[in-house]
Amino acid sequence: MRLLTGHKLASAGLLLKGHGLLGGIAARITGLTSNNTFGATAQSGASLGFAVSGLPDGVTVTGQSWRTSSAGELATTATYAPDASTNDLENLFVVLTLSDGGSLQTPASVIRYPAPVAGTLAPVQEVQGTGTPSVNLAAGFTGADLTYSASPAWITISGSTATIADALRSEVVAITATNSGGSATVDLAVSIAVRAPINVEVSPLGNDTTGDGTVLAPFATPQAAQAVMIPGDTLILRPGVYDPFEMLLGGGPASRITVATLPSEVGQAIIRGDLQQHVVYGGPGITQDNATRDGIRIDGKNYITLRGLTVEYVWRNGVFIKGAGENTVTGNHIIEDCLVRHTGLSGIMACGERPELAVAANDPFRTRHITIRNNEVTQTNVVTDYNDTVTNSFGEPGGVGEAITIANSLRYAYVYNNYIHNSRQYGIDFKNHVVDGEITGNRIEDVVRYGIYLDAGETDVRRILVDGNIIQRCRAGIVIAREEDGNDSGDNLIVEDIDLVNNTLANLSRVGIHYQRHGTKDQQDIGYFRRVRARFNTLYNTNTDGSYRDISIDGIATFGVNRAGQQIVSGIELIGNLAWNPDGQMRMATDVAGDPRFTVAQNHNVRNGAFVGDDPLFVDAANGDFNLRPGSPARAKVTTAAYIAGLYARDSNGTAHVLPTSAGAYYAAA
DSSP states (O other), rough: BBOOOSTTTGGGOOOOOHHHHHHHHTEEEESOOOTTTSSSSSOOEEEEEEEEEOOTOOOOEEEEEEETTTEOOOOOSEEEEETTSSSSEEEEEEEETTTTEEEOOOOOEEEEOOOOOOOOOOOOETTTSSOEEEEEEEGGGGSSEEEEESSTTTTTEETTTTESSSSSSSEEEEEEEEETTEEEEEEEEEEEEEEOOEEEETTTTTTTTOOOSSSSSBBBBBBHHHHHOOOOOEHHHEEEEEEOEEEOOOBBBBEEEEEOOOOGGTEEETHHHETTTGSSTOOOOOOGGGGSSSSSESOBBSSSEEOOEEEEEEESEEEEEEEOOOOOOOOEEEESSOOEEESSSEEEEEEOOOOOOOOOTTOOOSSSEEEEOEEEEEEOOOOOOTTTTOOTTTSSSSSSSSSEEEEEEEEEEEEEEEEEEEEEEEEEEEEEEEEEEEESSSSSEEEEEEEEEEETTTTTEEEEEEEEEEESSSSSSEEEOOTTHHHHHHOEEEEEEEESSEEESSSOOSSSEEOOTTTTOOOOOOEEEEEEESSSSSEOOOOOSSSSEEEOOGGGGGGBBBBTBBBBBBBEEEEEEEEOOOTTTTOBBBOOOOOOTTTSSBBSSSSTTOOOOOOEEEEGGOOOTTETTOOTTTTBBBBGGGGSSSGGGGGTSSOOSSSSSSSSSSSOOO
């Protein structure tokens, strides 16, 4: 600020300060209303002026310059009108020119917009599924430079437009408008009424543009149909061939999303990938399309049922279910009555995270509650242009998945009554941080490798019931292992609380039941292999190669203690099982008698360190009838009441055991 000159105070050499005072001289802006909260407030278009007192005799104001901190010099019209191009939080002041050549500045006044004034907003009244309503919030307020917020925050606001999710609700939302001068709140009543679930039909003869999902006007693709669906609806696929697709929405506990056929058209809706030219596996094909690499993809959704569909000729998985990522939980899906065939990887895969990505044993389970029942899964892991350079442990090309895969951070998996046959690799695999599940009543035949595989991977597999399955003509029946792969990353490598009950294992080339210490992938002194119980299983002709074992516990018997000094192996049971090879030689050769880690008791032809053979007299083993004839020496083998308690109370036919009871999966009275 310049020195005042030309009057008697100039010799003092004092500067005029921003508070507008010097030796009793004062200057101020007039036309502003004082506000204790916000400072001086200007109304838009207010008539502004200035007042000066205490000027020396003869000194007058000869000019003025209105200025702001952000906009520089304003016109000298003595008015101030905030607009959209001007920041309202401005420091407004006036520089006055004095007749003696000096100047004087008024104190800066903070200019704010007038606080918004609340009006009303019309209520939103919609029916669920008829669209996503939007509201112009500016209609409810008077004011400038307004921003909006909502409580609760399920309304999405962009600018002055609020978008309301199409979900059942009835509540009042507080909408607040704010500017620099203050805020105001208006209530918005929102009522989204439920509509009854509907069927939305899709047909290859339909039309995505003119269709509405009715019988007479179906959509052509599942993607278009999902755009008009809400939780609780059913997508009906009429007979024909469809491209692979992804589920775009999920349901809720009482409002599942279902994709199904009509009851009379089961199997006639075919989701077909681009491997149809690969009927002869490994033939020339089409470059993989990542968008359609799985037949049906469910990624991070909840409560979906797939029923009665055929999925075939896809590059990777027939049905692929995945969680939404770390620190989220999704699931509650059902896959039932489907036919899945000709896949380059698994027929049906459910996982918390893709199996090639690592998860920790303390991962909070990204996917939960998966039910896979009454499906037929065949010809999986076939050779395709996608996987023809991938080989399994036998050097064979093709996929390295399973017919049904449960993997990588998944809890509560139920695999019931599926028919799995003529596939490479494994039948059913629970692996790598899979806890609490059941594999029950499945029929697995002509699978190249294992019928059922339980694999802790690099984390854990725990609390799994394997009950009443029939496994025939595979390399191995049931295998339990820890494929830790040499990654010495912690102490959570756990196989624990596994129950093998009432399973029938027949005509296998290598082994019936194998508790495996993997030769190259489990050399670690960490974790546990404990409480693995095999009771009342029937093994018939499970060593046709002649060089392996009907029941093998050889590998795990060599485990010692872990780093905490605790036994890695404990609580291993072989009780009430029945084994028979037509050559009369049973092979459970490891002698664990006297080893407190193992209980081998009341079996038929399963003994410590002995090659034994006593024909159990099956009714018709050659044709798969493993009931016992009268006079069978396998009757009355089990005499301990604790051995038929709980999970073990009934045989594979559902018949209650009565002591003394027979060994094997099929109870016969003594």
